[in-house]
Amino acid sequence: MYELFFRSFTDKQIMLDPEEVELIKNYLTPKKLRRKQYLLQEGDVCKTIAFVEKGSLREYSIHPGGAEHIIQFAIEGWTISDLFSFLTGEPATYNIDAIEDSELVLINKAAHEELLQKLHKYETYTRLQITGAYLAMQKRLNSINTLSLEERYLDFIRLYPNIVQRVPQHMIASYMGLQPETLSRIRRKISINK
């Protein structure tokens, strides 16, 4: 249990002793989500950070008018949360729901804070985690500014081939800030050029 979660420590060169693994396990809660089920709804306070052991989720905001804008996907090995709401206790501005049936590992705020205090390695883990997320987002922002839509889509499928396979196309359009029709046309153009 929690295999991928603990592997994500090793991946960051953080080696945990068996006792440390046991300590952390006391703070974790497993959770299963059915497809389309919410983990978080806008307006509620985000109580947990979720690590994905299996399945896929999306985090999105809803614009007045009803349009959805996906800010992040998460598949196996990724972490998802409305971090601002989690840290401040303010109502969430994002929704999170499952795209596929999913299995999560949850850490609530009290657990997070205690682990930060008790276990230096957990703070290092958290720091590296957020640093990676920051760098990925910076790259994304830079792509938006500098690349054509076609290049951005090719970049996306190169970076996240697993997401492309498992997530409906209109959600990828939403992630890229496009209408589904536009992404469809970009794909057509790419397939012709091959």
Added chain:
Amino acid sequence: MYELFFRSFTDKQIMLDPEEVELIKNYLTPKKLRRKQYLLQEGDVCKTIAFVEKGSLREYSIHPGGAEHIIQFAIEGWTISDLFSFLTGEPATYNIDAIEDSELVLINKAAHEELLQKLHKYETYTRLQITGAYLAMQKRLNSINTLSLEERYLDFIRLYPNIVQRVPQHMIASYMGLQPETLSRIRRKISINK
């Protein structure tokens, strides 16, 4: 000396003993930059994280064709670096230069790593720092997806009134991913509606 830098610890509720302040000071290097002078050029390895005590800088990428895209500004109290290059040692993909004459506090990589090791509070500081940067960028990305250009500009001047005052308008356009002409027209529209 280093006033704002140490104040940024206090602001994050990290209280340093006098000895800790002295310890950290040993790892810092002051640096002055003239307007338009580079702190970092694309292709070089980013050797430092820079904290701005005075002045203003910008970080930007150059698109084939010569167009510049500003990814970040930094004024007093902010930190700027090509973090990916700094952490990995790979050549920088961004340029950083001074918009105004500036005074910086530099931390090089060896210093950064030693401080992370020696001083738990420094790791906490770093974690909070990057978390704040992540949240700000997430908000920016969400604005790009959900707001009109007019709303985004109004948001910008609300969030960063100091930057608007001190930085040329075409750089703000670049930061927003717009042509200078377009931002000029948005401003005209806003001034008429008042």
Added chain:
DNA sequence: ATTTTTTATTGATCAGGATCAATACTTTTT
């Protein structure tokens, strides 16, 4: 002081992506 560089505005035209609409196809649900 005056030349040069940088910055901001406005106009005309163009192009890329949005919007509206229709259809076909696939997957879920019952």
Added chain:
DNA sequence: AAAAAGTATTGATCCTGATCAATAAAAAAT
């Protein structure tokens, strides 16, 4: 098995922001 919901494609038209061009004004450099 049938109905419903969700998904993807294509066409026609519109609109926003880019591009090209000219000018004016301000700030820096000499």
